Amino acid sequence: MDITEETRQLEAADKKYIWHPFTQMRDWEKEPLIVIAEGRDCFIKDIHGKWYLDGVSSLWVNIHGHRKKELDDAIKEQIDNISHSALLGLSNVAAIKLAERLIRTIRDSEPEKKYAMTGQQEESGPSSSLSSLCKVFYSDNGSTAVEVALKMAFQYWKHKGVDGRHCFLSINNAYHGDTLGAVSVGGVDLFHKVFGPLLMKTFKAPSPYCYRCELGMEYPACGFTCTEKTEEILKAHHNEIAALIIEPLVQAAGGMIVSPPGYLKAVRDLCTKYNVLMIADEVATGFRRTGEMFACRHEDVVPDIMCLSKGITGGYLPLAVTLATEEIYNEFLGEFSELKTFFHGHSYTGNPLACAAAIACLDIFEREETLKNLQPKIKILEDRLAEISTLPHVGDARNRGLMAGIELVRDKTTKEPYAWEEKMGWQVAYHARDNGLLIRPLGNVLVLIPPLSISHDNLDRMLEIARDAIIAATS
Ligand SMILES: Cc1ncc(COP(=O)(O)O)c(C=O)c1O
Helix, strand or coil, X not given: CCCCHHHHHHHHHHHHHCCCCCCCXXXXXXXXXXXXXXXXXXXXXXXXXXXXXXXXXXXXXCCCCECCHHHHHHHHHHHHHCCCCCCCCCCCHHHHHHHHHHHHHHHHCCCCCCECCCCCCCCCCCCECHHHEEEEEEECCHHHHHHHHHHHHHHHHHHCCCCCCCEEEXXXXXXXXXXXXXXHCCCCHHHHHHHHXXXXXXXXXXXXXXXXCCCCCCCCCCCCHHHHHHHHHHHXXXXXXXXXXXXXXXXXXXXCEECCCCHHHHHHHHHHHCCCEEEEECCCCCCCCCCCCCHHHHHCCCCCEEEECHHHHCCCCCCEXXXXXXXXXXXXXXXXXXXXXXXXXXCCCCCHHHHHHHHHHHHHHHHCCHHHHHHHHHHHHHHHHHHHCCCCCEEXXXXXXXXXXXXXXXXXXXXXXXXXXXXHHHHHHHHHHHCCEECCCECCEEEECCCCCCCHHHHHHHHHHHHHHHXXXXX
């Protein structure tokens, strides 16, 4: 599309009718607009014909690239059968096949060392494995996957006859979505503070944010003071806590905060010790973003409940899954009149088109040996981040797998941040945009999460544009 009457009308209609998420609409009305019309591989094209590298995988969802033939074909094939039927009181072929396939994928990503499930700690050692997550509950986005997990954990204890477990333990800087339950366990003040009066009671443990340790400690000399504080909360309040919820290895929307090795496992051990369920929110980290199929796999951790979404369909359609153990599932079994039913569901739960895309997405992982191909890309990213970290206004450049965050600071020595009103992250993003890279910052943290399928050359190019944009905006 050229700059025609049609493109002008589209831009005007956007500003007239659409209220964009997480956006100050007064600024939006004044700013130049990018309207995407097409995508291919790791690029997206706007209505004026300009191509951009999709540096954040269209909000961290795209895995195998845009217009991936196998994904396109799987959805088209499903359309020829049926696009949607409900999962309430019925089932559908694609939802069944995906559930079976997902469980197989989990089994295949099995850790060799195994950890005990809550309530089943054994003297002789751990007793369960990642494949104990064997029940699939569908919903349609990351927030609902979390909402389901919280309600499931709460009701589990009720059915067990354990009273008083009305609270959750979450981590400062966490982001689990925008529904009220998910916001309650969130810890990003900028997003969450305004909703304070609406939220349920939660306990907050320190964030494993080593670059800016809220406890004033230095890693590794600290010896994990943050988990000691977490233990203090659990010791005092475990009888009130239904579950601890955590983003394994990377607190993503909180600023791509990478936890130090061993932190996740230490948290798992605390949940086991204090008999509190562990919910792993792998919405952002799942599906090889961190290298392994699931981030928990890096530390051989087995949560009691796991939330998946974003990359599950390769970034094609909204779908989410909350996985639970048989132990949890069994507590919901009973006579109809006992009202042990899990009363939760959505109109599009188990949508067949999305499930067909998810099956195709898992097939591609297998066929293209994505994991093997990922290692050299992670190396390129890490080498380039090391260079970028030497820039005068880069305080910290961190990554886990192909999830990276570059934290900009006014003063590298004192770590003084740019005032958030300066929108320094956005200044960099605008420079990058001019040079053909689309990124979306989180405050002063530049986020780089390309599709896993990105080529070495394009990855290099992405990092070069990002570097140049940082220099241009901060000098
Ligand atoms: C860890 C995590 N959980 C939950 C969500 C919410 O997902 P959604 O935006 O699909 O509701 C996000 C979104 O970024 C996330 O990063």
